[in-house]
Amino acid sequence: MSVILELTKVTKRFGGLVAVNAVDLRIETGSISSVIGPNGAGKTTIFNTITGIYKPEEGDIRFDGQTIVGMRPDRITAQGMCRTFQNIRLFHNMTVLENILVGAHTRTPSTAWGAVLRTRHFKQAEEEARQEAQRLLLYVGLPRGLGDQLARNLPYGQQRRVEIARALASKPKLILLDEPTAGMNPQETESATRLFRKLRDDLGITVVLIEHDMKVVMGISERISVIDYGQKIAEGTPAEVRKDQRVIEAYLGRHAESTTISMH
Ligand SMILES: Nc1ncnc2c1ncn2[C@@H]1O[C@H](COP(=O)(O)OP(=O)(O)O)[C@@H](O)[C@H]1O
Ligand SMILES: [Mg+2]
Incomplete structure (x- = not known):
């Protein structure tokens, strides 16, 4: 089995807080895996560190065999890694199709001069990108006519799908989804899960x-x-993790804590 993403002893601090503490992670090519843990555990920070938003103080991150530590987020995207955000980050005053096209930007080799002069080559590339964006819109399960609507007018569940379509427009090998079913009802969650698969x-x-x-x-x-x-406390198949005592304690412990907090 080849490994597409490998984190070795990755540490990310915010001042005195060790948000990610010497985390090792190996993601096999073609797999579906999850990172779970209580609120504030450091999950999003791990994604932010992988995608170049933060630079880890320690450790190495290898994507497709190459270290990506210190690489800019757009360069990492161009290498074939994309993501969605826990708090949806669409351009609200742009249409759905325009939002998806933003994701294709790293792939469309249009120069500034091409845009100014509107050369035949530029117009052709632009048209192809639009058609691809339209295909992606349908692929993620959005209705055909939605492309011209403003992103902000879409219900939450559909906005999450637009984010996925935008991520796919960069033609990724790896996609990182940060709480992609948050705010969805059970039916939306089920259909989104089918899409991930x-x-x-x-x-x-x-x-x-x-x-x-x-x-x-x-x-x-x-x-x-x-x-x-910030630390990896367990790892394995769903069956293994479910019965892991440290996992049960992490969830129950944090739950008790939040109950206490809400009482004050
Ligand atoms: N930019 C930041 N500056 C300071 N602290 C942060 C920042 N981002 C996250 N944190 C802190 O790091 C910890 C982990 O946060 P996060 O990765 O968002 O957790 P999770 O996604 O598991 O809920 C939290 O204590 C959070 O407050
Ligand atoms: Mg988070």
């Missing part, structure tokens, strides 16, 4: 999810890594 089964994209919905996590993941207070 399709990304791997049809398109061969390696999928890594941060997910709080245990039904989704246990149903879709081949491997689960559990993070608590």
Whole structure:
């Protein structure tokens, strides 16, 4: 089995807080895995560190055999890694299709002069990108006519799909999804889960999810890594993780703590 993404002893601090503490992670090519853990455990920070938003103070991150530590986010995207955000980051005053086209930007080799002069080559590339964006819109399960609507007018569940379409427009090998079913009802969650599986089964994209919905996590993941207070405390198949005593304690412990906090 080849490994597409490998984190070795990755540490990310914010001042005195060690948000990610010497985390090792190996993601096999073509797998579906999940990163889980209580709120504030450091999951999003791991994604932010992988995608170049933060530079880790220590450790190495290798993508496709090459170290990506210190590489700019757009360069990492161009290498074939894309993501969605826990808090949806669409351009709200742009249409759905325009938002998807933003994702294709790293792939469209249009020079500034091409845009100014509107050369035949430029117009052709632009038209092809639009058609591809339209295909992606349908692929993620959005209705055909939606492309011209403003992103902000879409319900939450559809906005999440637009984010996935935008991520796919960069033609990724690996997609990182940060809480992609947050705010969805059970039907939307189920249909989104089918889409995540399709990304791997049809398109061969390696999928890594941060997910709080245990039904989704246990149903879709081949491997689960559990993070608590910035550290990886357990790892394995859903069956292994579910009965791991440290995992049970991490969830129950944090739950008791939040109950206490809410009482004050
Ligand atoms: N940019 C930042 N500056 C300071 N602290 C941060 C920053 N981002 C995250 N943190 C802190 O790091 C910890 C982990 O946060 P996060 O990765 O968002 O957790 P999770 O995604 O698991 O809920 C939290 O204590 C959070 O407050
Ligand atoms: Mg998070």
